[in-house]
Amino acid sequence: EPEVTQTPSHQVTQMGQEVILRCVPISNHLYFYWYRQILGQKVEFLVSFYNNEISEKSEIFDDQFSVERPDGSNFTLKIRSTKLEDSAMYFCASSVSQGMNYGYTFGSGTRLTVV
């Protein structure tokens, strides 16, 4: 069964530092997403990416966030200057099409702790 792979599984960073969260989506998928879940809260949409550009982003995804697909296989989320409130579980997902018949395939997440 194809998987979405996320690294690292845990990341601890100092407030104000830059972090890059990495994801390897399923190889034949064309649509890519980042979501986050603050402890005990709902899964929140951050950004979607298709055809090498951002398709949609939420209010959370401000100038401190960026995404990149640098080499056709990795999909990264960068937070330029982390804040305490960025502490959350970050999930990468991918889908083969925009259609919702089969949903997204999610990775296991990266737990980001900002101290």
Add this chain to the structure above:
Amino acid sequence: DQQVKQNSPSLSVQEGRISILNCDYTNSMFDYFLWYKKYPAEGPTFLISISSIKDKNEDGRFTVFLNKSAKHLSLHIVPSQPGDSAVYFCAASAIRGGFKTIFGAGTRLFVKA
């Protein structure tokens, strides 16, 4: 953003009985509704979806019902098994809303043996 609401934070059911998880939404533009299951330390796993033009979709033990006039959907699990114990997220997407899916807050299901 409260477009998708799951008002029951938890549900406890006896093994073999039916589990009914409920979800309400506010945006009439949603085209698809989905249910995901999530175990601790894992990402959400897609379970079943339904198009807004249908009122029922069934896949094995899982059935999703959609009532568009009430803006309500439910997931039925019959029979419930202890391995079904997880957090269940209702989600919705609109084709014209770009490529994103909005999730509810989740309902934690406990299936007792």
